[in-house]
Amino acid sequence: MEDVSRDISGEIISVLESVIDKPLDATSEKDLVSDLGMDSIALMNFSMALEDHFDVSIPLDRMAEVETLGDLSDTIENLLRKGK
Amino acid sequence: MSLFSKFDGLRAAHAKLTAAGADPFSVVFEDIVSATEGILHGQRTVLLGTNNYLGLTFDEAGKQASMEAVARHGTGTTGSRIANGSYDGHARLEAELAAFFGRRHGMVFSTGYQANLGILSTLAGKHDHLVIDSDSHASIYDGARLGHAPVVRFRHNDPKDLEKRLARLADEPGEKIIVVEGIYSMLGDSAPLAEICELKRRYGAYLIVDEAHSMGVLGENGRGLAEELGVENDVDFVIGTFSKSLGSVGGFCVSSLEGFETLRIACRPYMFTASLPPAIIASTSRALTIVGEQPELRARLRGNAERLYHGLSAAGFVVGPECSPIVSVIIRDVDKAVAFWNMLLERGLYVNLALPPATPSAAAFLRGSVSASHSEEQIAFAVDVMSEVGRELGLLPSKVTELSARRRDAKDAKEPARPRAAGAGAATA
Numbered sequence: 474m475e476d477v478s479r480d481i482s483g484e485i486i487s488v489l490e491s492v493i494d495k496p497l498d499a500t501s502e503k504d505l506v507s508d509l510g511m512d513s514i515a516l517m518n519f520s521m522a523l524e525d526h527f528d529v530s531i532p533l534d535r536m537a538e539v540e541t542l543g544d545l546s547d548t549i550e551n552l553l554r555k556g557k
Numbered sequence: 558m559s560l561f562s563k564f565d566g567l568r569a570a571h572a573k574l575t576a577a578g579a580d581p582f583s584v585v586f587e588d589i590v591s592a593t594e595g596i597l598h599g600q601r602t603v604l605l606g607t608n609n610y611l612g613l614t615f616d617e618a619g620k621q622a623s624m625e626a627v628a629r630h631g632t633g634t635t636g637s638r639i640a641n642g643s644y645d646g647h648a649r650l651e652a653e654l655a656a657f658f659g660r661r662h663g664m665v666f667s668t669g670y671q672a673n674l675g676i677l678s679t680l681a682g683k684h685d686h687l688v689i690d691s692d693s694h695a696s697i698y699d700g701a702r703l704g705h706a707p708v709v710r711f712r713h714n715d716p717k718d719l720e721k722r723l724a725r726l727a728d729e730p731g732e733k734i735i736v737v738e739g740i741y742s743m744l745g746d747s748a749p750l751a752e753i754c755e756l757k758r759r760y761g762a763y764l765i766v767d768e769a770h771s772m773g774v775l776g777e778n779g780r781g782l783a784e785e786l787g788v789e790n791d792v793d794f795v796i797g798t799f800s801k802s803l804g805s806v807g808g809f810c811v812s813s814l815e816g817f818e819t820l821r822i823a824c825r826p827y828m829f830t831a832s833l834p835p836a837i838i839a840s841t842s843r844a845l846t847i848v849g850e851q852p853e854l855r856a857r858l859r860g861n862a863e864r865l866y867h868g869l870s871a872a873g874f875v876v877g878p879e880c881s882p883i884v885s886v887i888i889r890d891v892d893k894a895v896a897f898w899n900m901l902l903e904r905g906l907y908v909n910l911a912l913p914p915a916t917p918s919a920a921a922f923l924r925g926s927v928s929a930s931h932s933e934e935q936i937a938f939a940v941d942v943m944s945e946v947g948r949e950l951g952l953l954p955s956k957v958t959e960l961s962a963r964r965r966d967a968k969d970a971k972e973p974a975r976p977r978a979a980g981a982g983a984a985t986a
């Protein structure tokens with residue numbers, strides 16, 4: 474069974490905080506580029522940190538569709554479910 | 558909202574760049590007089606950013622072969638290989654490339670960019686997986702995106718990270734294709750190919766190596782990094798370009814895998830674009846012979862690379878992690894890098910300015926590429942003028958006091974163009 478209690482969004486935010494090294498006012502609607510000011514390098518570092526944390530590889534086309542933290546959380550959840 | 562409003566951010570960044578001086582994206586040389594010199598704003602300028610590794614753009618035999626080809630076969634093919642037919646020269650060059658690399662098959666493309674576009678997008682089908690280095694050239698990213706396979710990237714030159722990616726894919730159906738470069742174009746560092754080959758074998762993946770910057774440069778016979786490291790048998794496809802050490806334009810892929818020839822009727826960036834003109838084929842063929850027959854060019858190139866790399870490093874600059882013909886100075890402050898590039902141009906030295914996000918970090922690079930044709934004087938001139946500008950911009954420790962520096966700056970402002978470059982250039986003209 475899928476571990477429904479896992480707080481993927483929360484884990485994403487804590488990874489993000491460790492990557493940019495400061496606490497964030499991050500909610501799932503936040504847009505990674507326009508709200509959180511991430512450029513392509515920051516996004517790459519962030520996604521690689523997430524890949525390590527969740528032990529998944531996020532294909533580039535999936536990452537390209539991600540706009541908000543919520544999208545990211547859905548994508549990772551999908552990948553984790555597929556891996557089961 | 559207008560059609561172009563999505564580029565507002567890009568336009569603003571570009572405007573800031575041009576406001577700081579010349580526009581690095583639209584430098585126009587009035588003339589190119591040799592493999593290492595051009596004329597810019599009436600001034601002789603040393604070219605240290607052209608990827609002309611062996612200096613073959615001005616090789617006499619190559620120029621002659623091109624001129625004869627134009628005279629005999631005309632200026633262009635006016636169509637693709639499948640529509641208009643191949644010329645004898647296309648097929649011959651493919652055979653020569655295959656023989657050069659000791660492979661069974663060769664395919665020529667109209668540019669190296671299209672070679673990556675074509676091979677990556679065609680080889681990797683919907684159910685396969687592409688695993689690429691994160692610092693890959695744009696043509697690798699674009700080729701990966703053009704195809705239908707999922708693409709994952711691993712941390713630059715990091716076999717451990719590559720292994721994680723391969724392990725995650727181990728139970729997935731479909732083929733896994735790893736793509737790396739011989740020498741990476743921005744910092745001049747080379748791939749840990751032996752480790753990558755070992756992973757490729759362990760996980761049953763295919764391996765493509767883009768030797769764009771390492772062909773003609775590395776290996777006893779100039780076959781690139783795979784030859785240098787003795788791992789050619791593990792490389793399934795070599796991709797390369799004619800636009801660097803071979804001094805013309807075009808791209809290729811060679812392989813010994815059975816089935817390779819099918820790509821000719823499946824690979825759209827090969828099928829639906831005009832083939833290379835006869836003059837290009839002729840000089841490229843000639844250049845390929847020179848790469849094999851004149852290892853002394855590689856030795857001279859290596860000497861020049863070492864002089865520049867160690868010269869800049871001794872002057873106190875932060876340079877790339879290893880010595881290669883691509884020598885990049887890393888500058889954290891992007892505005893200073895732009896000023897640096899402009900000052901070099903005013904003093905007669907042309908290098909490439911690489912700004913984030915084209916660089917793999919938040920820093921800017923002043924990217925030099927060395928040629929076997931550079932004279933020792935030209936390399937010394939480059940080190941001197943870069944050190945001088947580095948001191949003036951406060952990037953290197955200055956020996957002069959603040960006050961005298963300011964006085965000199967004021968004087969320079971009145972006479973921006975200096976005769977030094979002309980001197981260095983004239984020595985080799």
Ligand SMILES: Cc1ncc(COP(=O)(O)O)c(C=O)c1O
Pocket residue numbers: 668669670671673694696738742767769770798799800806807808
């Ligand atoms: C690694 C790499 N691959 C491919 C290319 C594209 O080559 P071409 O200039 O022939 O399109 C380049 C150079 O621009 C490159 O650096």
